[in-house]
Amino acid sequence: MSGPPANPKRSRRRSGAVTLHDVARLAEVAPITASRALNTPDRVSPEVLQRVTDAVRRTGYVPNLLAGGLASTRSRxxxxxxxxxxxxxxxxxxxxxxxxxxxxxxxxxxxxxxxxxxxxxxxxxxxxxxxxxxxxxxxxxxxxxxxxxxxxxxxxxxxxxxxxxxxxxxxxxxSHVEVGRAVAAFLHGRGRRRLAVMAGDDERSARRHGAFRQAAVALGLPEPALVTVPAPTTLGSGRAALQQLLAADASVDAVFCSSDLLALGVLTEAQARGLAVPAQLAVMGFGDLEFAADLHPGLTTVRIDSxxxxxxxxxxxxxxxxxxxxxxxxxxxxxxxxxxxxx
CATH class of the missing domain: 3.40.50.2300 (Response regulator)
Structure with a gap:
């Protein structure tokens, strides 16, 4: 019975992937025993099962679900x-x-x-x-x-x-951080002074709006108001977000939205309320989706080369x-x- 390797990560670097043999060596069992523990655990002792389970956890091994004869063939x-x-x-x-x-x-x-x-x-x-x-x-x-x-x-x-x-x-x-900074600078350069951000509650959006708010404060502006909505964002959540924002602070003159769909909802709600865009409220989106250029007014947005x-x-x-x-x-x-x- 062979002992565990001195460094179980070394074999990963040599082969490019952790194998069943690596798990078996670390668990100090034969490869067929390791396979049996993974596929038919009731056929091995609790002590062997625990050793194999621990080895899988330590190595990050995921069993190959392909048949053995196909495992060496590229799947394309x-x-x-x-x-x-x-x-x-x-x-x-x-x-x-x-x-x-x-x-x-x-x-x-x-x-x-x-x-x-x-x-x-x-x-x-x-x-x-x-x-x-x-x-x-x-x-x-x-x-x-x-x-x-x-x-x-x-x-x-x-x-x-x-x-x-x-x-x-x-x-x-x-960089989502750089996007947030650039949008804050853009709106500041267009004379907007009461900024707000509407964003989905996902992690990438959070980094954008966090950088946006920090950049606005660094430019000498009040900290932008924040309204978060569930991700994925929708036209409806954009309308509801603008309602919530204006109820709290009607002096906002620019809104940065975490998606073009959210911005479309803001534009729709602004039109329903008789708010002139961009004279009273500037609106920016993110993504430059196909409809953005065809809106009236056309949506100012952040273009990503998807x-x-x-x-x-x-x-x-x-x-x-x-x-x-x-x-x-x-x-x-x-x-x-x-x-x-x-x-």
Missing amino acids: LVAAVVPTIAGPVFLQTIQSLTAALEAQGYQLMLGQTGYVDSREDALLEAIIGRRPDGIVLTGIMHSAHGRQRLLAAGIPVVETWDLTPTPIDMLVGF HAIGRQAARFIVERAEGRPVAERVVDLGFSIVERGSA
Whole structure:
């Protein structure tokens, strides 16, 4: 019986993924015993089951759900994880990702997590067990459990729609903090002095509106009012948010919304109340969705190159899946403010 490795992480770096053999060595059992403990735990002793379970927890191992004969074959399947498909903000990225992967002979599997970390962890475990050739995440992975699982799996991972100094593997996105700062400076430069922000209650939106409020104060403005609504945001939640905001402070002269749909709701409610946009109230969105330019007035918003995010994520996955080196693993695509009639 072989003893545990001196450093169980070393074999992960050599092979690129934690294997059943690594678990068996750490648990000091034969690989077939480790397999039996995972698949038919009633056939091993409680002491052996505990040792194998502990080894799985320590290594982050996820059992391969593919048949043994297929495990060495590339699946040509890529999994993408998004918070929601109810709103259109991520659809352009998914469309471009799908098209770019299909051109290289890969298919996309889409999973929806909502905005709850535990749901994301559960979905990722199911995905990892099926061993896709790559995983594309919306946002950065904050769960320590999820990070451990992804690192242990050795599957190429691309985080998108965000920036972090500590990506799991590869990343393509932009800084939400810089978006918030830039919007505050833009509205200040247009003479707006009583700012407010309406935002979904998700983490990326929180970083945008936090930076927006801090930047406004640094510019000498009163701290902007904040109204939060459930994510994903909707036209209806935008209308309700403006009602709540104006009931608390009717002097607000500019609103930054965490999505274009939220901004559309604000514009609708402003029109219903007879508020002139932008003379009395400037409105800014985020995302530059297709309808933004066709509104009256046109919606001033933050443009994210969603298609470029999808194409770059596909390039990352294909290069890694086909064994080609990736020289630059973090790509910041930035953003731009599109000025139209609403602000």
